[in-house]
Amino acid sequence: MTRSATRSVGVVELTDTESAAMFDRVARREMGISGAEFLERLDAGEWDDLNQDDVPGLLSVWMYLPAVR
Amino acid sequence: MPGHEPNEAVHEFLDPLEDAAAVLDGFSKLLVLGKKGLYRVGQIYMWSLNGEAGMPLRSNDGGDIGIFRAAMHFEVIEADPAKYGKPYRVTTRGYSYGLEEKPKRGVAGNDLWRMDWHPNGRSPVDYPHLHIAPNMKAHQPTPRLTFEKAVEWCIGFDAKLCCSPQEALSTLLLSETNHRLNRTWNERPGEPVG
Numbered sequence: 001m002t003r004s005a006t007r008s009v010g011v012v013e014l015t016d017t018e019s020a021a022m023f024d025r026v027a028r029r030e031m032g033i034s035g036a037e038f039l040e041r042l043d044a045g046e047w048d049d050l051n052q053d054d055v056p057g058l059l060s061v062w063m064y065l066p067a068v069r
Numbered sequence: 070m071p072g073h074e075p076n077e078a079v080h081e082f083l084d085p086l087e088d089a090a091a092v093l094d095g096f097s098k099l100l101v102l103g104k105k106g107l108y109r110v111g112q113i114y115m116w117s118l119n120g121e122a123g124m125p126l127r128s129n130d131g132g133d134i135g136i137f138r139a140a141m142h143f144e145v146i147e148a149d150p151a152k153y154g155k156p157y158r159v160t161t162r163g164y165s166y167g168l169e170e171k172p173k174r175g176v177a178g179n180d181l182w183r184m185d186w187h188p189n190g191r192s193p194v195d196y197p198h199l200h201i202a203p204n205m206k207a208h209q210p211t212p213r214l215t216f217e218k219a220v221e222w223c224i225g226f227d228a229k230l231c232c233s234p235q236e237a238l239s240t241l242l243l244s245e246t247n248h249r250l251n252r253t254w255n256e257r258p259g260e261p262v263g
Contacts, residue, residue, distance in 0.1 A: 011083050011099045011116075019102040026121045029177075052192035053185075053206070062190050063140040063165050066115040067102035 019067040026064045030057030035068065071155035075108040075145040082143065082159035083116065085244035089217045090118060092237035093137070094229040097124050110145050113162055123169070128227040135178060136169045137223050139216060142189075163187045166219035167200075168226060180205055182222065184214045217245040 014022065024035035031038065038061055041047070052059050072078030083099060090097045099116045108114070118124050123136040142162040150156050165185050170178025179202070186197040198208040221241055224230065230237050 011080070011087060011101060013101045013104050016105060019104075022100070022102060022117075022120050029121055047191050050191065051194070052187065052190045053194070053200075053208070059165060059185065059187060059190065059192075062187065063142070063163070064102065064115065064117070066113045066142060069103070 014067075023061075023064045023067040027061050030060040032057075039068070071148050071153040071158040073155050073157070075110060075157050078145055078148075078155070078157040078159050079108050079114075079143075085247045086116075086216055088240055089220050089244045090124075092230055092232060092240050093124065093126065093220060093223060094231050095124055095126065108145055110147060110157070113142050113144050115140060115142050125171070126168075126223055126226070126228040129229050130227075133171045134168070134223075134226050134228055135171050135181060137167075137219075137228075138169060139166045139219060140164065141216065161186075161213075163189060164214075164216070166214070166216060168223060181226075184211070184219055184222075186213065215245050215248055217241040217248070 020035065027033055027035040027038040033041075047055055047058060050058075052062065072081050079101075083101070087099060090099065097119055099118060100120050101114060101116050103112075103114050105112070118137065118139040123138040126134040126137050128134050141164045143159050144162050145157055146160050148156055148158040163186055165183065165187070167183035168181045170181060172178055180200065181202050183200040183205070184197070185200065188195040194208045197211045197213050199211050199214075200207065201209065221238075224234070224237060232240075
């Protein structure tokens with residue numbers, strides 16, 4: 001296959017520290033809160049009775065939960 | 070996608086996805102998060118295409134299409150060696166693939182479409198579904214959609230490729246076939262199989 005010079009693909013396994021930092025950045029970007037605050041509010045059940053899709057950013061951050069749990 | 074060890078199974082699982090991402094022009098890496106040491110059975114991991122930055126896509130005429138975002142939850146499970154040839158394989162536990170408009174003045178753009186499946190999340194919608202503009206709140210039920218299908222959708226939005234369209238589609242077909250041969254359901258988890 002002919003590739004252009006801009007191709008750059010690979011798999012990178014992030015460390016636990018890097019994973020946690022990315023989780024924090026995603027939480028801030030998507031919901032305007034830190035990763036730690038997200039986890040506190042999640043564990044407190046704040047979003048338990050809500051549709052995940054009805055809370056802006058919630059699904060995007062939830063997708064990154066395996067980064068820290 | 071089976072492997073003799075969990076690590077081999079994960080790399081057999083990720084390699085075709087790398088190939089699928091590679092047909093799109095631009096910088097892309099599959100970032101695996103949450104590894105916490107060695108891969109092991111029963112732990113949920115995730116990968117993300119370029120992390121929170123996503124993959125900016127340009128069209129064939131040089132314009133901006135938007136940001137392609139993709140993330141997947143996966144788990145290493147024990148496999149029947151009689152069926153899969155090896156004792157471990159990887160199964161998907163959820164996904165979210167979407168195309169977002171380019172940010173304007175630092176504000177994230179709106180989603181153009183999103184393919185989601187989040188069975189373990191906090192939503193009554195536990196089946197695979199599609200959100201598509203203009204009504205992004207509606208959940209359109211779908212079969213299980215692959216990452217390769219999401220890449221095809223990007224191509225449908227005129228995303229610039231690293232190769233000819235024919236080569237891209239062949240690569241995606243090969244990658245998706247590998248996945249289809251190993252998966253256990255298509256429409257709903259637990260569906261009857263013939």
